[in-house]
Amino acid sequence: MEANSGASDRISRIAGHLRPQREDDVCLKRSDCRAKGGVSGFKVAILGAAGGIGQPLAMLMKMNPLVSLLHLYDVVNTPGVTSDISHMDTGAVVRGFLGQQQLEDALIGMDLVIIPAGVPRKPGMTRDDLFNINAGIVKTLCEAIAKCCPKAIVNVISNPVNSTVPIAAEVFKRAGTYDPKRLLGVTMLDVVRANTFVAEVLGVDPRDVDVPVVGGHAGITILPLLSQIKPPCSFTPKEIEYLTGRIQNGGTEVVEAKAGAGSATLSMAYAAVKFADACLHALRGDAGIIECAYVASQVTELPFFASKVRLGRVGVEEILPLGPLNDYERESLEKAKKELAASIEKGISFIRK
Numbered sequence: 425m426e427a428n429s430g431a432s433d434r435i436s437r438i439a440g441h442l443r444p445q446r447e448d449d450v451c452l453k454r455s456d457c458r459a460k461g462g463v464s465g466f467k468v469a470i471l472g473a474a475g476g477i478g479q480p481l482a483m484l485m486k487m488n489p490l491v492s493l494l495h496l497y498d499v500v501n502t503p504g505v506t507s508d509i510s511h512m513d514t515g516a517v518v519r520g521f522l523g524q525q526q527l528e529d530a531l532i533g534m535d536l537v538i539i540p541a542g543v544p545r546k547p548g549m550t551r552d553d554l555f556n557i558n559a560g561i562v563k564t565l566c567e568a569i570a571k572c573c574p575k576a577i578v579n580v581i582s583n584p585v586n587s588t589v590p591i592a593a594e595v596f597k598r599a600g601t602y603d604p605k606r607l608l609g610v611t612m613l614d615v616v617r618a619n620t621f622v623a624e625v626l627g628v629d630p631r632d633v634d635v636p637v638v639g640g641h642a643g644i645t646i647l648p649l650l651s652q653i654k655p656p657c658s659f660t661p662k663e664i665e666y667l668t669g670r671i672q673n674g675g676t677e678v679v680e681a682k683a684g685a686g687s688a689t690l691s692m693a694y695a696a697v698k699f700a701d702a703c704l705h706a707l708r709g710d711a712g713i714i715e716c717a718y719v720a721s722q723v724t725e726l727p728f729f730a731s732k733v734r735l736g737r738v739g740v741e742e743i744l745p746l747g748p749l750n751d752y753e754r755e756s757l758e759k760a761k762k763e764l765a766a767s768i769e770k771g772i773s774f775i776r777k
């Protein structure tokens with residue numbers, strides 16, 4: 425009898441916590457709930473979690489055994505996404521945060537912050553056409569990161585990545601919290617596409633292919649180093665032209681196929697999780713984790729550049745040299761650097777103006 429009334433008390437207490445008083449109360453009430461989950465691990469926030477990338481990214485991060493607490497932040501729809509994802513019987517506890525007034529709560533204590541917030545392209549647009557809207561969004565989010573979790577690793581997905589990463593760096597510099605090791609632009613989708621398209625041409629499993637992609641994340645700044653592919657293999661000039669073009673235009677291929685309904689979301693969520701998982705394994709202390717990312721760099725004369733980096737407990741531990749390039753790659757690199765320099769400058773002057 426006593427045991428039964430105890431059980432019914434517990435149930436009514438949990439039901440009370442879960443029942444929203446008002447629509448925007450749901451997330452805060454849940455944080456008071458007695459059940460915290462039993463898994464130790466990393467605390468991860470996704471900013472822009474209700475979007476096309478954010479939702480599948482949130483689902484995949486909820487499945488990641490290294491994550492103990494998953495914070496989902498957006499300016500719309502987080503209660504629904506949070507409720508839905510929180511029913512998955514995986515270890516991570518999920519909490520939702522809605523609107524600017526809950527941004528700081530979403531960020532306090534986070535180890536890793538992933539940013540897919542912002543508008544996507546429509547056919548006919550370049551990534552740079554997103555600058556006017558997304559620059560301000562990334563600025564606001566990074567100001568809150570500097571205040572609430574200055575030691576977090578930050579993965580920037582919002583486009584144009586070539587400019588949004590320099591924007592984030594400038595915001596952190598202003599706040600006095602900048603650590604270049606902890607700020608990484610996500611270019612993993614370029615690597616994922618390169619592996620897939622190369623594997624198609626070679627007739628092999630894409631999981632057995634590793635193509636380094638360097639430079640940046642827009643058009644000709646995306647530079648696949650096909651001469652350094654693993655396992656080593658050579659291509660005809662025609663194959664190189666086809667593969668380079670397809671990798672550089674992979675994003676546009678999806679934008680056009682979606683015909684106004686946005687850009688890559690599912691493959692991007694996959695790529696973002698692959699990259700975030702590498703960051704978490706490195707944070708845990710696993711050795712030998714090397715991925716391509718767009719970071720503060722001295723590999724070229726540009727202040728930011730994507731190349732292979734070794735990840736560790738503090739983020740980027742080493743930036744690997746570009747390695748030997750062939751004539752075609754050297755020429756492409758010079759063209760990429762010109763465009764990249766302008767995009768970096770545009771990001772920096774957005775904050776310094």
Ligand SMILES: NC(=O)C1=CN([C@@H]2O[C@H](COP(=O)(O)OP(=O)(O)OC[C@H]3O[C@@H](n4cnc5c(N)ncnc54)[C@H](O)[C@@H]3O)[C@@H](O)[C@H]2O)C=CC1
Pocket residue numbers: 471472473474475476477478497498499500540541542543544545554558561564565580581582583584585610611612613614641686687688689692
């Ligand atoms: N780095 C990469 O390889 C890739 C980057 N992207 C970029 O990712 C971004 C997001 O793309 P999608 O998810 O498809 O767009 P989406 O429009 O479906 O989702 C964006 C989400 O951001 C939210 N948002 C807007 N302002 C916000 C703010 N101030 N704070 C928090 N959240 C905010 C929106 O409410 C929305 O839920 C775009 O800029 C896109 O170009 C997309 C694919 C690949």
Ligand SMILES: O=C([O-])CC(=O)C(=O)O
Pocket residue numbers: 544545551583613674675676678679687688
């Ligand atoms: O193309 C876009 O606008 C989205 C993106 O960055 C990609 O798919 O690589």
